[in-house]
Amino acid sequence: MLRGVNRSFMLGLALLWAAAGAASYRVKPGDTLSGIAARAGLSVAQVQAANPRLQGSALQAGWVLTLPERPVQGRRYTVQRGENLTVIAARAGVTLGALLKANPQYQGGKAVLAGATLTIPSAASAARSGTVTVRPAATGGPRPWLWPVPGYQGVSSGYGERDLHGDTEMHYGIDISAPHGTRVLASRSGRVLEARADFERGWGWTVVLEHPDGWITRYAHLSATLVKAGELVVQGQLVGRVGSTGRTTGPHLHFGTYLRWDPRDPLSLLR
Numbered sequence: 001m002l003r004g005v006n007r008s009f010m011l012g013l014a015l016l017w018a019a020a021g022a023a024s025y026r027v028k029p030g031d032t033l034s035g036i037a038a039r040a041g042l043s044v045a046q047v048q049a050a051n052p053r054l055q056g057s058a059l060q061a062g063w064v065l066t067l068p069e070r071p072v073q074g075r076r077y078t079v080q081r082g083e084n085l086t087v088i089a090a091r092a093g094v095t096l097g098a099l100l101k102a103n104p105q106y107q108g109g110k111a112v113l114a115g116a117t118l119t120i121p122s123a124a125s126a127a128r129s130g131t132v133t134v135r136p137a138a139t140g141g142p143r144p145w146l147w148p149v150p151g152y153q154g155v156s157s158g159y160g161e162r163d164l165h166g167d168t169e170m171h172y173g174i175d176i177s178a179p180h181g182t183r184v185l186a187s188r189s190g191r192v193l194e195a196r197a198d199f200e201r202g203w204g205w206t207v208v209l210e211h212p213d214g215w216i217t218r219y220a221h222l223s224a225t226l227v228k229a230g231e232l233v234v235q236g237q238l239v240g241r242v243g244s245t246g247r248t249t250g251p252h253l254h255f256g257t258y259l260r261w262d263p264r265d266p267l268s269l270l271r
């Protein structure tokens with residue numbers, strides 16, 4: 001009985017895949033193989049495997065390529081401005097892991113840009129797989145804020161009024177002490193607003209992220225910025241490294257949080 005059910009289920013899957021079939025695409029001037037593959041939600045290797053003429057010769061406008069159907073059941077989705085994988089996964093009711101499994105080209109922290117095509121696995125097909133789980137609704141989802149410097153909890157200067165060289169000034173953030181080069185992670189998913197040297201205001205090398213609900217996070221005094229403006233990042237993604245650039249006395253991360261640019265104490269959010 002069970003075996004029979006499984007066989008008809010597998011046959012149904014095979015028919016679905018066969019019905020979906022492969023698409024063809026005529027190469028336009030200026031197209032790149034990686035661009036065509038990304039728009040189709042495929043890897044370059046998958047496109048090459050389906051088109052033997054691509055092995056060892058350059059892509060030419062006018063060629064008709066076969067774009068194989070992805071072997072993941074689901075629907076296609078075009079990424080909109082300001083969206084990221086976490087938001088898309090949550091809205092589709094699947095885990096980030098399931099979404100990444102259906103779109104392996106984004107594994108390893110690669111940012112997803114507006115206009116890219118994703119395969120959204122159905123919640124049912126994600127649940128059928130042995131390696132991914134659908135998060136129960138009761139857990140309340142991922143942590144809203146992630147401590148941006150893993151392993152370093154020491155705050156050398158808190159939020160609020162402070163005395164600096166005899167002057168009183170407001171410190172709109174917290175200073176987290178950590179060695180030069182320590183990894184700095186995105187506290188939340190969002191979009192890169194700034195990734196630049198901001199020495200005029202003393203921030204040094206700085207990353208600023210904006211998050212979908214109006215929150216903004218600042219990561220300052222970095223030794224390296226590892227994202228670029230406009231890029232979408234997921235919570236926990238490496239965005240920079242601790243340094244002492246700008247107005248500092250030693251290596252630390254200045255972490256600032258703002259709600260629509262109204263500064264708030266990060267510790268009230270993180271703890």
Ligand SMILES: [Zn+2]
Nearest residue numbers: 173174175254
């Ligand atoms: Zn600071």
